[in-house]
Every structure is written in C-alpha cells, then in structure tokens.
Amino acid sequence: MKKAPALIVALFSLMLATPASARDASIMLAHGIPDTGVDIVVDGGVVIADFNFGEMEDLSAFSGQTLPALTVNLAGTETVALDLGDFAVPASGNYTVIAHLDADRAPTVSVFENDVSAIAAGEGRLTVRHTAAAPAVDVWANGSPAFQNVSNGEGGSADLAAGTISAEVVPAGVTEPVVIGPADLPITEGALLIVFAIGSLEAGNLGVLTQSISGLGESPSAVNTGNSPVDNGMDANVAYGIVLATAILGLAFIGTRRGAAVEA
C-alpha cells in the first residue's frame, strides 16, 4: 500500500519529463460548494488537503492518466462526500473540473471543456455555467436575454465586443426576481471569462466563481495605411503643384498655337 503511490509518482514524473507539446492539456479543478472544506484523495492518500470554496488547483500534470479511487472527503476526515471511482483525466484540451451542487443540493462533480479557440481581434469570449442548486435560469446581458432556459450542468458561450457588460440571472422565462447580479462583467479582448453560478437558491447563497483564460486573441488581419499614392522624394502637394503648372503651361501653349493658326 505504501509503495503504490511512489510508483505512481515515478510514472507521472516520467510523463512530466516529456515535452509540454506531448501533453497539450490544461485541467483545472475548481471548488464550487460554499462552506465545505474538503480533501481530494487518490488511492487513499491526500492529494489536495483542505481544499476550500472558491479555490482552484492545476491538475494538468495528470492529463491522460487515470487517478485510481478518487474521493472527495470532508477536510481532515475519512468521511467520503463524493466517490468518483477511477477518474480518467482528459489527455488533451482545456477543461475545468468543478465540484458543485446539483439541482437538488447534492454535491457532484462536472467536467466542462472550455472553448479556447482563437477569438477575433477586438472581442472577448463569455462562457456561463449553471452549477448551482437552482431551477433553470435565463442569463441577461445588457438588458437582453443572452442565454435562455439553462439548467444545472448546462451553459452557453458567446464572443462579444470587448468592454463591460451588465449581467443578471433570473428564473427561466420571467424577468424577476434577479437571483444573481446585476454584476458588471469585464469582457477582455482576447480572453475567455468563464462564470460559474454556484451555491443554493434555498440556502440563500447563490453567487458566482470565475476563471479567466487569456492569450486567445487574434491580431488584426491587415494594417492598410494609405489609399492614395505619394511620389517618392516629393511631397504630394509639390507634385500637385507641378501637375497644375504643367497644365497651365500646356493651355498657354495651345493658346499660342491657336493664335498662330488664326494669324496664318
């Protein structure tokens, strides 16, 4: 029993020695259950001790591996709050694994894949996730429904012009009561903001947790800084002056020729 974890560590250490590109994954573990300190236990050993509401831990080192006998225990005890069995950690992609309440106030764990595809220049991405003990909701942004009839475990995502939006959460299909917000959310250019609705409507502790992933923005597609030609070594107004002078001279010449013709 003592040697098994050491062997696992050795295997993981080998894996860590491989290039980062070979384990192209980001796996974050989030704690979204208010007032509940826990330990994350793998195969009988505590991997994360005293993990509290609102904290996030990076599990990317375990990507592509199976964590044997993963349990969430009440902090400092052997009381298992959640038994996740052998837990397969995704091998690639960007994921947030969050411990939260289901619609019936029971603790659960959900694995969400994050959309980290490129974001057009000037925009940011907002992802909302319903991970609260509450019925289906609508999420309003700047006075309009943005995501409708979102149930626990579901969510939505949109790319928006960078700036600030005012968001609020209401029960699905109605405009009040506002159960979360209104809150100003920063939509940062080139970044993904993930907003988790957490807590319990019944317990009166609904709220949000957020995660931000930056560096997704694209550059502008071109810098077009000239729609008319300039003459090399000659200021445009000088060039126009020469054109004008040439035209006057030309007219004068034609005038002279006409004069000559009349005379002839």
Next chain:
Amino acid sequence: MLERSPLADLVEPVGDMRLDLDAPRREAGPAPIGLSIPAIRLDKSPVRAVGVEANGEMEIPGGSEIGWYRWSPALGHAGSSVLAAHIGWNGRDGVFRNLDDLDVGAVFTVHFDDGSERSFEITETAQYGKKDLPFDRVFSKDGDPTVVLITCGGDFTRALSSYNDNVVAYAAPL
C-alpha cells in the same frame, strides 16, 4: 487521518476564483493623445485610440491623426503597443508620410492625457509585403516593452487603392 499522497507534489494551486466584480478595474494607464517625432517634423500630432474594422483590419483614422491600437498593451508596458497612420490619404500626405525616413537611433515622444510624456528610441526598421507582416510580433501582447510605428510603403496598386508593403519602426523605451 489520511496520509499525504506524493502525488500532491504535482498539483499547482492556481488561486481564488472569487473575483470581486465590484472592485475598480485595473487602471490601464494614461491614454496617448500626441506624438512628436522631430526627425520627420511631427510636433504633437494627434493620437486617438482605435480598434478593429468589421472586416478584421486595424482601424486607421483619417490622414492627419495617428491611431493607437486600443487592444495593444499600454505604451511602455510589456508587449508591443501599436501606433499606425496613413502615408497618403485622399490625395494628400498622411501624417506618417515620411516614416520610412526614420533611422535606428531616432527618438520620439508620446504625450499622454494626464500631461505626462515618455520617449522611445527606434531600434529597428523594416519593410514587409502586406501579407508578410509579422503580425505575431507587431501585435505581441508580451515580451519586452516595444512601441511599433507602422504605415504603408512600396508600390501603390491603383486597382486596389492600396500600397503593397508595410513600413515598420520598432522602438524601445528610453
């Protein structure tokens, strides 16, 4: 009590997800409002913040103003802060008409809306075909603090009302 797993060494704490949504936003720093480049006779030429056109190109003001790309880092901060202006606009010289006359070592000064100013020295100049512009470098959001001055150059293609090249000067804070 359960024992600590050696796997714990592989887990990295990331931080707190309880974003204080009511907290004041991190100040982006003062906004640039003017640019002086003595070597090409620009004296407090007006600068304004610009973004992206619907077609994805960088927004460029008219011929007499310089656009500061609002999604680039604040001037003097990590990454590449971009100032762009026309070489020629509607038959007239643009404010960056003579940008390609600038040499390495030339100094320019950016004036900010809080009355402060900051000077930069050109460290490299380059001319690229429009398609070959190193976008990742010009619009870099990290790395050494850099200011990029950019305009057009090279041959003018009348059918497209556009120049074939971009002229770029990279500068470092003094």
